[in-house]
Amino acid sequence: MAIRSQSDIEAIEATPLVERALPENTYAALLASTKRTPNAKALSFFLTADSFDRPHVWTYAELLADVTRAANAFHALGVTPEHPVAFVLPNLPETHFTIWGGETAGVVLAINPMLEPKQIANLMRVARVRVLVTLAPALNEKLWSSISAELATLPDLSVVTFVDMAPYLDAADAETARRSVEQARSGAPGVDIVDLRSAMLDQPSEHLVAPRTIKAGDASSYFCTGGTTGQPKIAVRTHGCEIFDAWAVARVIESDGSPRTFFCGLPLFHVNAQLVTGLLPWMCGDHVVIGTPEGYRGKGVIARLWEIISYYRISMFSGVPTIYAALLETPVGGADISSLQFAICGAAPMPASLIAAFEARTGVKILEGYGLTEGACVSSLNPPDGDRKAGSIGLPIPYQQMRAVMLDGDNHFLRFADVDDVGVIAIKGPNVFSGYLDARHNESLWIDIAGERWLNTGDLGRQDADGYFWLAGRKKELIIRGGHNIDPMSIEEALHEHPAVALAAAIGSPDAYAGEMPVAYVQLKPGASVTEEELLEFAAKLIPERASIPKRIKISSAMPMTAVGKIFKPALQELEIEAAIRSEASRVGATIVAIHFERDARTGLKARVHMVDDLPELRAALDRYSFKTELLIDLRAS
Numbered sequence: 001m002a003i004r005s006q007s008d009i010e011a012i013e014a015t016p017l018v019e020r021a022l023p024e025n026t027y028a029a030l031l032a033s034t035k036r037t038p039n040a041k042a043l044s045f046f047l048t049a050d051s052f053d054r055p056h057v058w059t060y061a062e063l064l065a066d067v068t069r070a071a072n073a074f075h076a077l078g079v080t081p082e083h084p085v086a087f088v089l090p091n092l093p094e095t096h097f098t099i100w101g102g103e104t105a106g107v108v109l110a111i112n113p114m115l116e117p118k119q120i121a122n123l124m125r126v127a128r129v130r131v132l133v134t135l136a137p138a139l140n141e142k143l144w145s146s147i148s149a150e151l152a153t154l155p156d157l158s159v160v161t162f163v164d165m166a167p168y169l170d171a172a173d174a175e176t177a178r179r180s181v182e183q184a185r186s187g188a189p190g191v192d193i194v195d196l197r198s199a200m201l202d203q204p205s206e207h208l209v210a211p212r213t214i215k216a217g218d219a220s221s222y223f224c225t226g227g228t229t230g231q232p233k234i235a236v237r238t239h240g241c242e243i244f245d246a247w248a249v250a251r252v253i254e255s256d257g258s259p260r261t262f263f264c265g266l267p268l269f270h271v272n273a274q275l276v277t278g279l280l281p282w283m284c285g286d287h288v289v290i291g292t293p294e295g296y297r298g299k300g301v302i303a304r305l306w307e308i309i310s311y312y313r314i315s316m317f318s319g320v321p322t323i324y325a326a327l328l329e330t331p332v333g334g335a336d337i338s339s340l341q342f343a344i345c346g347a348a349p350m351p352a353s354l355i356a357a358f359e360a361r362t363g364v365k366i367l368e369g370y371g372l373t374e375g376a377c378v379s380s381l382n383p384p385d386g387d388r389k390a391g392s393i394g395l396p397i398p399y400q401q402m403r404a405v406m407l408d409g410d411n412h413f414l415r416f417a418d419v420d421d422v423g424v425i426a427i428k429g430p431n432v433f434s435g436y437l438d439a440r441h442n443e444s445l446w447i448d449i450a451g452e453r454w455l456n457t458g459d460l461g462r463q464d465a466d467g468y469f470w471l472a473g474r475k476k477e478l479i480i481r482g483g484h485n486i487d488p489m490s491i492e493e494a495l496h497e498h499p500a501v502a503l504a505a506a507i508g509s510p511d512a513y514a515g516e517m518p519v520a521y522v523q524l525k526p527g528a529s530v531t532e533e534e535l536l537e538f539a540a541k542l543i544p545e546r547a548s549i550p551k552r553i554k555i556s557s558a559m560p561m562t563a564v565g566k567i568f569k570p571a572l573q574e575l576e577i578e579a580a581i582r583s584e585a586s587r588v589g590a591t592i593v594a595i596h597f598e599r600d601a602r603t604g605l606k607a608r609v610h611m612v613d614d615l616p617e618l619r620a621a622l623d624r625y626s627f628k629t630e631l632l633i634d635l636r637a638s
Contacts, residue, residue, distance in 0.1 A: 003252050003395070004386035006467035012251065012398045017430065022247055025214035025239035027104040029246075029283050030067060034060040037285050040259065044312070045093050045290040047168045049300030052291070052308050056167060058093065060285075065205035066093070070101025070196075072203035074131060075210050077159045077194065079106040081219060083130035087269070088113050088120060088143070090135070090293035094163045094196060095268045096278065098133050099221070103239065104208065109222040110269040113143060114563045121150035126437065127222055127234060128156040133196060136164040138180035148188055160184070161194045216240025222437065223271060225373040234437040235373045244430040245376030246280040248397040252381050253316070253367070254284075255341065260315035261287040263308070265296040265323070270564045271377040272346060276318045289314065296565070302326050306335035313339040320565040321350040324358050324366070325502055329526065332362060342367050342384050352390040353496055369394055370469065374455055376431040380469050392468045393461070400429030401454075404463050411444045411456060417463070422472045425461045426454040460487075477569065479508035479518045486518055486548045494542035495520060495553075498535060500528035503559050505567045509551065509576040512624040517551040521572050523559045530555075570605070577607055577627050588617040593634040610634040 003009060023029040033042075038061040046055045058066070079085045085102040086109040089095045102108030109127050111120055124132065137144040151157060162181045166174040178195075185193040203209065220239040264277035273295075281288050289312050291305075292298030296319065301308075305327065308314070314337075324345060342365040345355075355366045369381035370393035379402060382394035396402035404423035406414040417423035426447050432455050435442045447454040460472040472487055479486040488506035495504035503523040508516030522535060535553045543549050560571035574597050585592050591612040598606045606628040611618070614633055622629045 002254070002385040003383045003398075005383070006395055008383075008386075009395060009398050009467075017244075017399050020247070022216075022240075022243050023283075024216050024243075025103070025218070026100055026220060026242060026279060027067070027071070027208075027214070029243055029279065030060075030064050030100060033282055033285050034064040040285060041287045042282060043093060043096070043288050043290070045168070046292065048292060049298060049304045049308075052304065053311055055289070056093065060282075063096075063282075066097045066200065067100045067104065068208060069200035069203045069205050070097040071104035072101075072209045073161075073196070073199040074102055074105035075208075076203070077161070077192075077199070078130045080130070081106045083128055083156055084109045084222060085131040085133060086111055086124050086127065086129040087133040088135075088147070089133060089163060089268070091264065091268050091273070091290050091295050092163060092165065092293055093290065094133075094165075097200070098196075099268070099274060099278075103220040104212070104214070107219050107222060109234075110224070110274075112224065112267070112269050112563050113140075117143075117146035117150050120147060121153055123224060123234065124157060125154055129154070130156055131159045131161055132157060133161045133163065136162045136177040136181050137184050138177045139163075139165060144184070148184070151188055151191055157191060159192045159194055160188060161196045161199060163196050166197065214239055216243065217434075219434065223373045233441045236434040236437055237373075237376060238434055241376045241431045241433055242275065242279060243283075244399070245378060245397070246275050246283050248399060248431065249276065249378045249381065250280050250284050251398055253342070253344075253384055255315075259286055260284075260341075261289060261312050261339075263305075263312070263314045263317035264288055264290045265301065265305075266318060266320075266565075267295055267563055271371075271373050272318055272564070275377040276344060286315075287312075296323055302330060306330065306332045306337055309337050309340055310335040315339055315341050316343060318344040318346065321345060321354060322503065322561070322565040322567075324350065325354060328354070328358050328361060337362070337364065340364050344369055344381070346371060346378070352493070355390045367394070368392065370459075370471065372457060372459075374433045374457070375400075375427055375429075376433065379427050379431070382468075387466070387468075389468050392464075392470050394469065395467055396427075396469070397429075397431070400427060400431055402427045402463075402469065403454075404461055404469075405447065405449070405454075407447070407456075411447065413447050413449050419465050420462050422460055422462045425457045425459045425469070425471075427457060428452060428454045477507075479506065479516050481508075481511075481514045481516055481518065481547055486545070488518070490543055490545070490548050491518060491520055491539065491550055494539045495522060495535065497542060498530070498538050500524050500530040501535070502528075503567065505559065505569055505572060506550065507569050507572050507576065510580040510625045510627055512621075515626055518548060519576065520550045520553045521556050521559065522553055523556055570599075574605075574607075577605075580625060580627075581607060581609060581622065581629070584621040585618055588615060588621055590615045590618040606630055608632060 042060040042063040043058040044055040046052045074085050084107040087098045088111045164177040221237045223235045225235045262277045262281045266273040344367045346369045367382045371378040380394045380396045382388040404417035405426045406423045447456050491506035492504045495501050502525040506520045509519040511517040532553045540549045560568040562568050578595050593610040596608045608630050610632050
């Protein structure tokens with residue numbers, strides 16, 4: 001049945017979940033789909049936007065065979081539930097083989113390739129990684145040279161497995177990649193160097209050499225989370241939470257049962273790409289297209305996406321607001337995109353004006369949703385066949401409870417919020433993860449409600465009379481001006497109404513008196529022209545609360561972004577803190593050599609200020625601010 005309203009969800013939930021007979025683990029899910037349609041297309045991959053019509057293709061039988069080979073190879077290399085396999089890879093078929101083969105052999109740790117080498121090494125150290133899968137050195141020399149210097153610090157790592165991309169490269173590039181793997185053996189003492197394809201081909205494809213009894217509650221994957229506001233934590237997810245979330249979201253977006261094609265453009269180290277454009281379609285017998293190793297960031301991908309959709313008859317894709325803003329500037333032209341049923345937007349709020357403009361220009365429905373790594377991926381979604389309320393995050397997925405709750409100062413439950421009252425969003429259901437690998441990160445994570453454990457998402461929101469949820473900002477991102485809570489979204493929404501604005505981010509700027517003052521950073525659309533003063537005057541007319549009007553607006557040529565396209569607000573906050581420090585130093589006559597920032601999982605952000613000499617006046621001035629500082633005397637500059 002199509003989900004159009006909260007009552008349809010309740011009708012689905014009338015059947016106990018246990019009677020749905022969901023697979024126990026992700027390997028069993030892939031096996032079940034393969035048995036149903038072994039010869040159907042499961043996966044296509046093209047290397048560049050210019051070669052999108054010449055893909056490499058896997059049927060379901062071939063996909064399962066490669067996942068099985070990978071699982072057997074990882075088992076042989078020592079991967080267990082206690083010693084995961086980690087991957088630092090772009091979007092490749094081998095990335096999927098690693099993900100699902102790694103979950104079958106033990107646990108898989110997804111790592112963002114854009115992290116600093118020391119961060120990558122630290123994550124592997126904490127997770128006790130046994131095997132690392134990454135690109136052949138010649139395919140990313142900078143990454144390998146940086147990571148290789150850290151290998152000696154990892155006591156549990158014993159194998160580095162390289163992906164040489166030979167099937168997708170021309171003969172010369174493939175040979176260069178292969179040789180670089182051989183050369184790496186002499187530069188990585190203490191670890192074995194293995195070619196992934198060779199290791200897989202040495203293993204059987206029709207059965208698991210060491211089959212495990214994998215229960216739904218067993219750990220499947222480790223994901224680094226923390227969003228845009230803090231130090232990454234390692235979230236422990238289970239087979240059951242991944243299977244359930246994929247199944248439940250599939251119920252929300254189910255069609256007439258005809259095979260569909262999903263486009264994957266987000267990075268596969270992110271839960272959205274893995275689940276919404278990976279496990280979900282494969283559990284339904286659908287087809288997944290991976291568009292270049294860099295996804296949406298690949299050269300020409302956005303420019304040719306409408307052609308790609310037309311060629312593959314894409315049914316849906318998932319993205320973040322920045323993707324849709326870029327597509328809005330890309331003419332559909334003569335491309336036939338009638339196959340496109342809808343597009344999902346998550347990870348960051350999408351301005352209502354952008355939704356309206358995109359739908360009017362393309363005729364494609366946008367489904368806004370909400371989710372977090374700790375909830376597998378998706379917790380709520382606007383129903384494609386129901387009322388899509390622009391600006392809302394939709395209805396909760398079936399079988400997952402989601403409420404706005406009122407908490408006291410110690411995060412203890414007081415009561416459920418009334419209709420349209422803003423509270424902390426809490427969720428409970430089979431999609432909720434086990435917790436963080438470091439038990440210290442679980443403090444204040446769970447809310448006890450009548451003896452049941454609910455996840456404190458840290459997001460503020462409300463539920464309307466129809467059951468739809470609306471975000472009201474993230475607790476960590478609220479701008480607190482003299483005790484007045486300011487939702488940055490109210491500023492960002494106003495700025496997005498201006499025709500020249502492509503992106504906007506509001507943050508709190510340090511203020512010695514008020515604690516924080518709202519400021520905004522803006523990126524303009526290509527060719528647009530407007531002054532900061534004009535933007536400030538425009539926004540002031542639309543922002544309902546005087547206290548929320550930004551102290552200033554700064555136009556930036558490019559916003560700092562995370563790998564999945566979110567605006568990285570900590571970078572902007574660091575700019576504001578640095579400006580405050582330099583302003584105070586100038587006022588008291590202090591000379592600053594340099595300012596560096598450090599983030600600690602427990603103590604948060606600290607500014608390390610290198611000085612020519614120690615002035616008590618500067619220390620006194622900076623002590624009036626809420627941010628942490630450490631003044632250091634740089635003897636070399638004196």
